[in-house]
Amino acid sequence: MQNRITTLFNIKYPIIQAGMIWNSGWRLASAVSNAGGLGLLGAGSMYPEVLREHIQKCKKATDKPFGVNVPMLYPNLEEIIEIIIEEGVSIVFTSAGNPKTYTSQLKEAGITVVHVVSSVKFALKAQEAGVDAVVAEGFEAGGHNGREETTTFTLIPMVKEQISVPLIAAGGIANGRGMLAAMVLGADGVQVGSRFVASEESSSHIAFKKMVVAAKEGDTLLTLKELAPVRMLKNKFFEDVMKLYQSNPSPEELKELLGRARAKRGMFEGDLEEGELEIGQIAGLIHDIKPAAQIVDEMVTEFEAARSTVKDLF
Structure with a gap:
């Protein structure tokens, strides 16, 4: 399943696990990366030295690429960026802030930079800032969201029309059918959050995971x-x-x-x-808690099955 996203990150499948606060520790990130996707550590819920510890543990748990998500609305940003560079992290996703703030510094350190946006306007600003790819996240997504309330299936084709860098779809994608639909609309890959919350390796509390499954x-x-x-x-x-x-x-x-x-x-x-x-x-489509590798495998299997079904329709 080779395309611009798998080539950019040197991964097997164009599936990125979102770097969610209080959910995305080293166990989840390494499990997703080992399964062929791209795991992300969620720096937003980590003090700088805790992030360093998670980076080091992730390195030991996987020899595959992984990255760090850095929400720019949290403190200690300069220290976090320094740790990321010192530890040799190769991929950084920034979000909730101005992409110009750290993109140049990160790229000068040889880091691949991706920025998360919720509108065409900010996608263009991210591209102008020099990012290597953009995540366009729709209104359906969990956590901190854009104010525009643009849904994923509206946002993706509009962003695709305006940018030339690789595009990753996020928001409301939890299975292979959703992945295929997003890619038909123009995405080169998908970022998945909520489905990985309800994984065995997620660092969130089991009571929260069960509530997600019951939603x-x-x-x-x-x-x-x-x-x-x-x-x-x-x-x-x-x-x-x-x-x-x-x-x-x-x-x-x-x-x-x-x-x-x-x-x-x-x-x-x-x-x-x-x-x-x-x-x-x-969350209404998530019915169980399972290993992250199984989630990735099932997404890929369902993606291929859905693609064959669509071919048979015409």
């Missing part, structure tokens, strides 16, 4: 746009947010309710009532 259509919503838009499962904290919105709150009031470490409390520590439980709409 149905309509159990997630994008909210807190005044701060950083986030899609999450509906729970007590979510209901508290909705109740506060009835009083037309200020951003300061929303920040006070959100507090600190709310995502860690939910996804990593397993507080299903008061935690922030970030997951995508596709």
Whole structure:
């Protein structure tokens, strides 16, 4: 399954595991990379020295390429970038910020740089900044999202029309059929988050994984746009947010309710009532917890089967 993405990252399949906070430690990243995809460490939930430890453990667990996702809305960015360069990481995905900030520095260190966007406008800015590829993430995705509310199947062809660098689709993709559909629309590969949350190697709490598996259509919503838009499962904290919105709150009031470490409390520590439980709409299609390698294998098998089915239609 060779194309621009597999060639760029030197991987077997054009499947990237998203670098999700509190979910994407070295066990998950190495498992996905060993299975032929590209595993990413989620630096957003790691102090700098914790990230260094995860990079070193990932190196020992796989001889395949892996990368680090760096959300630029978190602190200690300069130290994180220095550690990534010092440890010889070859691939970095940046998100939630200006791609010009670190792209040149990373590329000068010989690192392949990818930036995550939610609109055509920002895809063009990322390309102008010199990135090697772009992830276009639709409104369906879990975690922090774009404000435009553009769905993946609308976003991908619009971005494809405007950029020349390789394009990775994200948001609402959890199986081989979704992968094929995204690639028919113009993507060169896919980034998968929610499906890998419900993997055995994910570092998230088992209670959160089980809640993801139990989720149905309509159990997630994008909210807190005044701060950083986030899609999450509906729970007590979510209901508290909705109740506060009835009083037309200020951003300061929303920040006070959100507090600190709310995502860690939910996804990593397993507080299903008061935690922030970030997951995508596709959770309604996730029915079990299984090894990451099995997820990759099943995606590839289903992709090939779906491709044959489509051929037979015409």
